[in-house]
Amino acid sequence: MxxxxxxxxxxxxxxxxxxxxxxxxxxxxxxxxxxxxxxxxxxxxxxxxxxxxxxxxxxxxxxxxxxxxxxxxxxxxxxVLGQRLLSATKTPDICQSIVNRLAQDSQELVRVATVQQDGLAWIAYAQGAKAGLMYEPETTAEVPLQVTAEGKAWLATLTTGAAVKAVLKNGFGDPDTHGPNAVRTIEAILSELEVTREQGWALAVDEAELGVISIASAIRPNGGSPVGTVSVAGPSLRFGGERILEISRLISIAADDLAAFWPLRRRPHYCNSLRMIALGSGQYPR
Structure with missing residues (x-):
């Protein structure tokens, strides 16, 4: 024609x-x-x-x-049209698949935390360990910022002033409740944050708990402000130097993937296959 x-x-x-x-x-x-x-x-x-x-x-x-x-x-x-498309294409399942994929690849506990005002709160997890030693954290929703890889990963994205403010607001906690390497001063945490910025991911060894290592990366949609963190944690005896580097690489990939789809899981509905923590209840999913 x-x-x-x-x-x-x-x-x-x-x-x-x-x-x-x-x-x-x-x-x-x-x-x-x-x-x-x-x-x-x-x-x-x-x-x-x-x-x-x-x-x-x-x-x-x-x-x-x-x-x-x-x-x-x-x-x-x-x-509205976006919601219809997501429902038709099952895109919400991608969130679960990212977390589960990381758990499967690392064979350790994977947790996702979201930014809540001046802190972080765990909202979802997947256990990748199938046998042997399995890391089972204490039942808590709020993330201790200064002694966890999740906290360091998030704090490292903030300005020095904002990071100090967040740490002071959350407090250093009771020394007896953390591991032997827990940082106990502002100077120490600022030094840790500088290392985290340089390498692009955070590491905590025997800090939150004795015998536990955690690695985390911030989730930053479009490279902007952080909306949360993704982490892997497990018994330190399974984390040699090369494995730490390999897991940090897997975490970085997962963080990028979650950042791309983060707006899709603003509501628990979008990760409905993950067991979610009821924020503020202090209950960890079992």
């Missing part, structure tokens, strides 16, 4: 379609309302053209304009 539509009209239509999606992506990434001038500047199109397709996007329900400020923002239509 032939058409007499001029090529420049087709090209302009393609550009406008692309810019419509650029606008949706911009508003989704910023997650806030934007002025017309901001959108025009970002898209590098004439004001009149931007006004036209913004009006169309509002008309078909993708955008809405604040009647008082004139700012544009996304409606929930994109989120």
């Amino acid at each position: 032939q058409t007499n539509t001029p090529h420049f009209i087709i090209n302009m239509s393609n550009i406008l379609v692309e810019r419509c999606f650029d606008t949706i992506e911009l508003l989704a990434t910023e997650a806030k309302s934007l002025r017309l001038e901001d959108i025009v500047e970002h898209l590098d199109l004439p004001n009149s053209a931007v006004c036209r397709f913004l009006s169309v996007l509002c008309l078909i329900g993708w955008l809405e304009q604040d009647s008082q400020t004139g700012f544009y923002r996304l409606t929930l239509r994109l989120a």
Whole structure:
């Protein structure tokens, strides 16, 4: 079938379609309302053209304009369609598969913690050890920051001031409840955080508990602010130097994968096959 539509009209239509999606992506990434001038500047199109397709996007329900400020923002239509896609493709199961894969590859206990105000709380785990010594941590939801690899991995992403504030707020705890290598001063923890930043992952040896080693990495979607940590822990007798390096590599891969899918598991529904800790209850899943 032939058409007499001029090529420049087709090209302009393609550009406008692309810019419509650029606008949706911009508003989704910023997650806030934007002025017309901001959108025009970002898209590098004439004001009149931007006004036209913004009006169309509002008309078909993708955008809405604040009647008082004139700012544009996304409606929930994109989120609803995303939910439908996730439900149809079973994407939520990916979260479980990442954690279970790491547990299987490491043959140790894998835990995921999420950032909660000035600290971390464990929310999910998978046990990879099948026989022999199995690390079973105490029943607690909050992560002791200064004596765990999870805490160090998260603190290392913060500024020095923010890290110190978080440690002081959480406290150093009772020395008798931790391992012999537990850090007990701000100077010591800052030194540990510097090492963590340099190597890209955190290590805790006989700190939270005697005879236990843990390795962790921060989960940072798009390389931005940390949203949580993923870790592997087990009896120290199974963690030689080469195995520590291998597990740190596996953890880094898992952290990147979780970061890519983290927005999908904001609600427990998205990891419904993992046994979840009820935050604040102090109960660890069994």
